[in-house]
Amino acid sequence: MNDIISKIKSLAIKKTNIMEVCGTHTMAIASSGIKSLLPKNINLISGPGCPVCVTPAGIIDSAIELAKNKYIVATFGDMLKVPGSISSLEKEKSSGCDIRILYSAGDSIKIAKNNPKKEVVFVGVGFETTSPTIAATVKFADKEKIKNFSVIPAFKLIPPALKIILEQKKIKIDALILPGHVSAIIGARPYGFISNKFKTPAVITGFEPSDILEGIFLILKQIKSNKPEIEIQYKRAVKPQGNPFAVKLLYSVFEETDSQWRGIGIIKNSGLKFTKKYENYDALKKFKIKLKYIKEPAGCLCGKVLTGIAKPQQCGYFGKNCTPLNPIGPCMVSSEGTCAAYYKYGF
Numbered sequence: 001m002n003d004i005i006s007k008i009k010s011l012a013i014k015k016t017n018i019m020e021v022c023g024t025h026t027m028a029i030a031s032s033g034i035k036s037l038l039p040k041n042i043n044l045i046s047g048p049g050c051p052v053c054v055t056p057a058g059i060i061d062s063a064i065e066l067a068k069n070k071y072i073v074a075t076f077g078d079m080l081k082v083p084g085s086i087s088s089l090e091k092e093k094s095s096g097c098d099i100r101i102l103y104s105a106g107d108s109i110k111i112a113k114n115n116p117k118k119e120v121v122f123v124g125v126g127f128e129t130t131s132p133t134i135a136a137t138v139k140f141a142d143k144e145k146i147k148n149f150s151v152i153p154a155f156k157l158i159p160p161a162l163k164i165i166l167e168q169k170k171i172k173i174d175a176l177i178l179p180g181h182v183s184a185i186i187g188a189r190p191y192g193f194i195s196n197k198f199k200t201p202a203v204i205t206g207f208e209p210s211d212i213l214e215g216i217f218l219i220l221k222q223i224k225s226n227k228p229e230i231e232i233q234y235k236r237a238v239k240p241q242g243n244p245f246a247v248k249l250l251y252s253v254f255e256e257t258d259s260q261w262r263g264i265g266i267i268k269n270s271g272l273k274f275t276k277k278y279e280n281y282d283a284l285k286k287f288k289i290k291l292k293y294i295k296e297p298a299g300c301l302c303g304k305v306l307t308g309i310a311k312p313q314q315c316g317y318f319g320k321n322c323t324p325l326n327p328i329g330p331c332m333v334s335s336e337g338t339c340a341a342y343y344k345y346g347f
């Protein structure tokens with residue numbers, strides 16, 4: 001560890017803003033105390049890679065509406081506490097709504113089979129890491145002719161969000177630590193625009209502290225040589241071509257669509273909708289739900305935190321009115337949220 005830190009120090013000759021895109025990296029950096037080991041001129045900035053944080057409040061409101069209509073709503077635990085416009089799935093669960101917490105999307109099929117007279121709606125949240133497994137679940141439901149199962153499609157794609165952040169230039173980003181899990185699916189190629197168009201170094205990095213430090217070292221080497229590229233540090237999990245089987249599976253059920261990111265706005269081709277063949281499994285179509293656009297609570301800086309423009313402590317609510325027990329914005333409640341990381345581990 002000391003060796004890699006010395007190497008980083010020898011290359012850190014100017015102020016360098018490095019965005020760690022993924023919420024899992026944000027948590028790993030905060031919990032391991034990496035920031036305290038780095039030279040002061042290396043500034044780590046958190047990015048938009050927390051799927052729960054970027055899921056619009058309208059999705060949560062729609063899931064609550066369905067649960068109040070006596071449907072079974074199935075979700076990963078991370079979504080429970082996230083505030084919608086007036087309530088959360090957790091509050092509605094404690095008021096008697098049938099909301100189930102799942103460890104895998106496949107469990108929602110078991111619930112649907114065990115409750116043939118009830119509709120089971122899965123809240124489909126996640127990035128490219130999650131969506132192939134949901135695609136597999138939908139295909140399985142189709143094969144088994146399970147009709148009482150559907151998905152609220154709220155999936156997001158990482159590269160279009162990075163493109164917007166780099167295009168808008170609201171903050172100077174010198175380099176990117178790219179997500180390990182998403183990249184295990186999509187590989188390195190979809191990030192090509194980062195080094196080609198924006199001339200920005202980027203390294204796909206693993207999640208151990210030693211991985212992250214090596215990722216930072218590789219970034220500094222690229223900056224020194226002035227040869228930006230998409231490099232893979234996390235070679236034990238990521239191949240340049242990604243996982244073509246998973247990508248094919250994903251696009252056999254879903255196709256790209258413009259998508260609303262909470263606190264950020266609509267990003268072109270950054271979400272997934274069902275293809276015609278599987279649209280019977282689209283809960284929004286099935287139950288004729290029109291997603292409402294809901295503004296973030298006044299003063300909540302989640303949108304700015306998610307794009308690196310603000311640090312959590314710049315939000316007036318941070319640690320006062322907004323805590324993990326009483327969250328105002330999603331970034332405080334997700335296990336990958338930047339505000340949650342800063343609250344738990346300090347900054």
Ligand code: SF4
Pocket residue numbers: 299300301302305312315316317318319322323327328329330331332333339
């Ligand atoms: S502290 Fe709370 S209100 Fe402020 S940005 Fe973070 S989550 Fe949003």
